[in-house]
Amino acid sequence: MNQTISMPDLRPQPGRVSASCILALDLGTTTGWALRGHDGLITSGTASFRPGRFDGGGMRYLRFTNWLGEIDRLSGPISAIWFEEVRRHAGTDAAHIYGGLMATLTAWAELRGVPYQGVPVGTIKRHATGKGNAPKEAMIAAAKAKGFSPADDNEADAIAILLWAIETNGGVA
Template sequence: MEMITTILALDLGTTTGWALRLVDGTTTSGSESFRPQRFEGGGMRYLRFRRWLTEVKQTADVIHAVYFEEVRRHAGVDAAHAYGGFLAHLTAWCEHHQIPYQGVPVGTIKKHATGKGNAGKEAVIAAAHTWGFDPADDNEADALAILHWALATQGGGM
């Protein structure tokens, strides 16, 4: 018998895409902005990110596994620094809460979702539509693709 688990899938970034599959099989998703706000210190976005993760965990009751998009190349230095900060806070948060986590390479996610490892944003959004979702942006679509990959290849958990 397959164990049903709660999975959080994340597309980390200033606008973080997320998809959460609960134990009852329902999935919710969206994107959350962690843009630095005016008169705010540089680390505040990460504190808001951690607070948001905790709110998601409280809503879900328990999270059995976290999967995130593992990016090896960034468009620019600022994007790379932001990603590194979100990744550091995510992994520390997971360790603190004893939640297993795993990065999934971008090409793996795109190939699973579209059949092409170098597919564009529109193709991933189209794939999310075929799974019955209507993502607001490519960040949410990426998170849904990560979740879809995790359910298909990881047996619903780690």
């Protein structure tokens, strides 16, 4: 017997982006993040989820879950999350780590009713630089041109995702 389960539409609502705390993420072992708080101020940085020498395989994901909770507690509540949607990875390990972080993120958001959306890499790069296949250096330069000081390409990508979400109302505009 097939049964259809009705799910609420958790996509960010048009207009919701302008007046809420939103988080943008470039998922990876070194995750880039950018947050626009309720006050309109944008902060950004990177967080390392590299496992320690004696950590089990799931520790990076538990640390990521705890980190999300702290961001939400200290700066939130988070109203929406956008993340870089990667379709190709340089290697198998990178793909596994990305998949685990994305699963952790989406489960965390689902449990709290926080809408989330992936944004294709080309969309982010095109919005930031005008070129859909821009190199890392161009993404860093684009963030600097907007007045930010990203530590690396991970933070620059997160800033670009956040600016895309704000400027396009989450892709609705």
